[in-house]
Amino acid sequence: MSMADLLVIITDVLLRTVFVMYFPRSFLNITPVCPTIFVLAFAATLISVWFTVAFTFDRFLAICYQNVKAKYCTERTATVIMGIVCVFSCLISVPWYFTMDPEYNMHNTLWGCVWNQAFLNLTSWASFELLMLSVIAWFPFFLLLLLNALTARHILMSGRVRRGLRGRKPGDNDPEMENRRKSVVLLFCISGSFVLLWSTRVIYVFTERVFGTPYVKGSEFESVGFMLQVLSTCTNTAIYVLTQNKFREQMKSAVRYPIYLIVKLVKNRNAS
Template identity: 35%
Template sequence: MGIRLVLLLMSNQGYYYFVLACIGIPANFVTIIILCRGNCGLSKSVTLYLVAMTLSDLLVIMFCVIFDYLVHYHVKSLLYVTTQLCAFNEFPKSAFMECSIWSTVVFTVNRFVAISQHGFKVKYCTWRTAVNVLLTIWVVSILRSIPDYFKYEPIITTDQQGRGCRVQLDFMLMLKWAVFDWVNHILTPLIPYLLILLLNCLTVKHILVASLACRRLVRQDSAANSDEEMKSRRKSIILLFFVTAGFILLWMPDVIYFILERIADLHYSAANFTHPLAIFDQCSTMLKLLSSCINTFYLHLDTN
């Protein structure tokens, strides 16, 4: 029954991505407007990180869902598209996906420092630091994605014009491309995934230790200030765990697929869509793109 349900979902991916685009684009757009108004009770640095995450998620949906999957399913053939345009679409897909992932990482780092590293909080958790960090990861992500444009070749050539695009047949046979591909997959999403997992474990450990300490030290004279501080602290912790838990769960299949393909060296034929590994690959893609949509709902729940 479960296999039939998965196969049914796989055969209707076009509808899935259409619904994802219809929900994700307006939800992310409205979230950006709400955050930019600054009435959510969040600090300027946290607001900036959330705006960067939401903006990158919006761009991921536009380029990965609309321009890639929806166009592919409705046009039915990429041979109508020139090779230059097809390859150029791969560049922003990679860049904005990386921006989305690393924006989540630096947001997690910011919350970890704010919750666990009070001595470093004053210097790090500032608006200027947020601007510098986000600007750095966006510039690096875009520059790192430029080579993606050059790894594609035409599927066919008509009237001396390349049509469609596919990865070059000797892509993995060339050492420079093999190194680039491995670095690309390690940077996105393996290292971010492990960093977010590690920082959340350290944050939970700090919260448990701090909770035990608070039970031993009850300050009656500063109860009001303590309640207000605990309320703000609780809101920050809930927001952190909602965002990072969604990322960890939805990106887990993609990380597992990376391990199976790159480390265990398991592969499947591109023509065999019913192969378990092919189904798992497509499901992991659907889930990681879903992560670009659900963060907005976490933010609305937390700010309301």
């Protein structure tokens, strides 16, 4: 998931936005390259979203169906699923290349890319965009909400059984139950952050396509939606990974290691 999120930052933020804005005469603005970057950015976003769904489903199986954990929650299965998600995301993103036309011609070279009239006016292209929005936002959100709700329900029910077996009252202090309550909060934070950060972008595209609002690039509403959408590719990784003790320990080791090398180098120089 971290690599997918990094690809989103590289393609969607750096190549498609920053470099195009601040280096307008670079080769990235040539017409064949410009829509290609858009395709790569959409594919990277799609991969990031569905990696999160796949990871959530993996945790759902591991927590709620521990009898199949050893069979399906394996490195081999994860590799196959990631490969399928990557190939599918790249293939489904290809049609976006044909939604753009050159913006202008300078010295017999086509520069820039703008939405072509067919994409703006034809019902088939509008249906395609809404379908892509469903694949990248609505359907993943439904799955995340469903899987997290089922996982939270399983944790709460197992907690009640645990209290009954241990003879504890609901108000008693139980470290295991405290960890499970934190897991429930974590699961709902994931679903909540996804829908909140994607809602602006979803509303923008939906109102433009369904209610016929003029499709204008560069509006403030679209800019805010784009910013929140890009941010959403980072939040789930942070929520999932940064809360893990092993990851935090490795992060501390990675920070301390360069300091250790510098101190060792200084000591060796002083000794010599």
